[in-house]
Amino acid sequence: MKEKPYHHGNLRKQLIETGISLINEEGxxxxxxxxxxxxxxxxxxxxxxxxxxxxxxxxAMGEHVTEQFMEKLRISIQGEEDSSxxxxxxxxxxxxxxxxxxxxxQFLFYHxxxxxxxxxxxxxxxxxxxxxxxTAYHMFRSIGLPExxxxxxxxxxxxxxxxxxSLLTNNGVRYSGNWRDFFSILTVLDKEDDK
Numbered sequence: 001m002k003e004k005p006y007h008h009g010n011l012r013k014q015l016i017e018t019g020i021s022l023i024n025e026e027g028x029x030x031x032x033x034x035x036x037x038x039x040x041x042x043x044x045x046x047x048x049x050x051x052x053x054x055x056x057x058x059x060a061m062g063e064h065v066t067e068q069f070m071e072k073l074r075i076s077i078q079g080e081e082d083s084s085x086x087x088x089x090x091x092x093x094x095x096x097x098x099x100x101x102x103x104x105x106q107f108l109f110y111h112x113x114x115x116x117x118x119x120x121x122x123x124x125x126x127x128x129x130x131x132x133x134x135t136a137y138h139m140f141r142s143i144g145l146p147e148x149x150x151x152x153x154x155x156x157x158x159x160x161x162x163x164x165x166s167l168l169t170n171n172g173v174r175y176s177g178n179w180r181d182f183f184s185i186l187t188v189l190d191k192e193d194d195k
Contacts, residue, residue, distance in 0.1 A: 012050045014040050016064045019057055020107045028111055033057060062112040065104045069128045072097045077135065087139045090132060091161040095180060098165040105169035118155055132158060 018039045023031055033047040033054050040046075051057040076093030077086045098105045108114065114126045125133070136154050145153060168179040 011040070011042065011046060012060075013064075015047050015050060015057065016061050019061050020065070020103055023058075023061075023111045024103060024106045028058075031058075058112070061107065062114065065101075065108050065112070066114075066127060068101070069097055069104070069108075070131070073128055073131055081135070082138070084139060084142060086135050087132075087157065090135050091157070092180065094128075094132070094161045095164050095168070095182075098169050099179060102169040105165055109166075118151070129158070132161075 015036055019031070019036050022036060022039060031054060033051065034044045036057065037044045037047050047057065051060060072093050073090055076089045080086050080089055116126050116129045121133070121137075133154055136157055137150055140147075140150050140153060164179055164182050167173050167175070
């Protein structure tokens with residue numbers, strides 16, 4: 001059998017993106033470096049120049065998505081970290097990230113192995129969620145919410161943002177409007193409730 005030629009482009013990134021697509025389509029059980037290599041049209045040994053095994057590839061896939069997600073979130077509140085609008089900006093960026101990259105949602109929250117601990121503020125949480133939590137808690141303090149309600153308010157806010165992202169990335173959910181509008185509408189309603 002003739003070996004496929006080595007891919008001279010950015011093979012590492014191609015393996016990562018192809019791996020995300022494969023896991024989303026077929027799940028983790030049949031996932032292998034050989035299958036990813038075949039999809040990338042490279043020899044079955046080519047991925048080993050970047051990853052020693054399938055677990056290392058999956059970890060790299062998680063890091064790849066997380067770095068992009070964090071960059072989007074950080075930029076959204078840059079210079080506005082202390083403003084009362086920071087959580088709205090962050091929520092909008094969260095939704096926008098998955099509008100722009102719907103393939104990442106399923107992988108990230110169902111296959112990457114991330115952990116989000118809603119009960120423990122000091123836990124080593126998934127960085128995008130930790131940034132969301134820190135920003136939300138800053139807002140809660142600034143509007144004088146009792147500290148005892150922070151956890152419940154955080155879960156409500158994150159559920160709204162994460163829920164919208166979940167719906168817009170679900171192929172079985174049809175909506176002709178703009179998903180971006182929901183978070184801004186809900187934050188305006190929330191501000192009205194505070195009056």
